[in-house]
Amino acid sequence: LGLLFLYLLRSILHTLAQSKGFTRTLPDKITNMGYILLILAYAKQLLLVFVFTRDLGELSGLLGFRFQLLPNEAVYALILLVLARVFSYAFALQREYEQTV
Structure with missing residues (x-):
């Protein structure tokens, strides 16, 4: 998923460099990036919950984890989703401007 995220970012930058305006695929790609980042954020949370619920022996007193309902990556994903709506x-x-001129 991370590689797909980077591929979409590269594709967006390439599209912006080639065209003189917004393309129809730009908001869709940004929306996909937001969803990928949201999935990665909660997959990381679930993986850490799974790891820290195991018996870690002597390290259990030193290491701890708390599940966050809204991790930082999820906030970034929500910002990307809002940005996609702005681009749309x-x-x-x-x-509309091109049709009137």
């Missing part, structure tokens, strides 16, 4: 609106405005 910008694309709609650009298309």
